[in-house]
Amino acid sequence: MKDPKSDIRQDIHNSDVPEICRSCEARHKGVCGALNPAQLAALAKQTTRREITEGTELIAADEPVASYSNIMSGVVKLSKLLADGRQQIVGLQFAPDFLGRPLKADSRIAAEAATTVRLCSFPKTTLERMMKEAPGLEHKLLEQALNELDEARDWMVTLGRKSAREKIASFLYLIAVHIDPEVDDLTDGGCSFDLPLTRADIADFLGLTIETVSRQLTKLRQQNIITIANNRHITVPDINLLRECCEG
Template identity: 40%
Template sequence: MNTAPKTLSHSDCGDCPIRYRAVCSRCEPDELAVLDQLKTYKTYEAGQMICWAGDQLQFVGSVVDGVAALSQTMEDGRRQMVGLLLPSDFVGRPGRETAPFDVIAATDVTLCMFRKAPFEELINSTPSIATRLLEMTLDELDAAREWMLLLGRKTAREKIASFLAILARRETALSAGQTMGKVEFTLPLSREAMADYLGLTLETVSRQVSALKRAGLIELQGKRRIIIPDFASLLNETGDDTDGGMPA
């Protein structure tokens, strides 16, 4: 499927995000070449299950395009999304047999995948890759714990504001300190999926989005397009510490 391996430079990283996130930051050309030979792409339609909790997982990889969701469902149907996978996020568990959670395509999704076994060999023989994966996993763990604060303690309005703020930051890749004015982006999730992510019902999501609109903190174009006229004032609604930490 792939052409003969070639020596890759940092500037090649754009093609498949795993190179950038997991490898390229400390890459050796021959390691990239190995990865390049292993990779395959696969696409899923919005709503499709990518895998079920408990499935044998034969691959790892990363999201190239679209949005996937990790989620859990209780027998009676209550559902909690436990992670959002945006482009460049890693998918899968080196060193694990089975998937711990369901993975669902929230929009149409393209994954860049590697068979697990050779990828694990690469990890075991290349400390820099293992270290990079460890850092990525620690970042995910921190993000999960931030989300625990949101789920356990924030009000519905704060949840919505936090979610929109996070999406705005990620989708526009703005630098942190910057006092950014207007931001605009498209929601990748339905109201129901947002509810599953935020630990709310879809009705409450809808009401709070309307409330933020009425308060002039956001504007809507259709149901999915969000315009934030002043990012700073939306941040005030999140409940988060707004000053970016101590001045060192």
């Protein structure tokens, strides 16, 4: 069932991996993990790496886009807009996530750099050609899509059924888990991180107003569940206390 030629290719020595790919996270946990050195080299020829400043629009809703990207560092926010200006952030993406809507010209979702972001971009057509040659690529995309679907559905519970306090706690916990690789659902102890979003963005992510976000953060601070420095830097002395706030 397997093409023997590709087996040979995959045995090519690691030194054939393009230099820029060697230390890239996307090659291990990201979509590029599905490519062999020769395919990586072919893709690398077409890639452009960019550092993008906070606030830059990466993908406009409704506009067809000609390239996909891997996020190498930073945080990207995905958002949707209603006609009257109300906004909802529908997802956050971190390294080494794949950015773009496969199998469709327009995503109907806007993507914006929430922090400084480094991207590794390549033409849509190149990736689509490779999807036919390397079925593992499609598998990686399926994995990410299903993970994002799980996350989106988790967040629907937060949006639909949680109080403002629980929403804020859930948000802080989400960021803690994604920013600090040491933290996961079982961790004890404390952690600290910078918020990748402004209060306005947090409000748009949680379906709240800026004022409510601010008030609830203040309350969590007064109850010693978090400390805040310079508005953006959060310290969580005991992650379990925060976790308890996520569901009442």
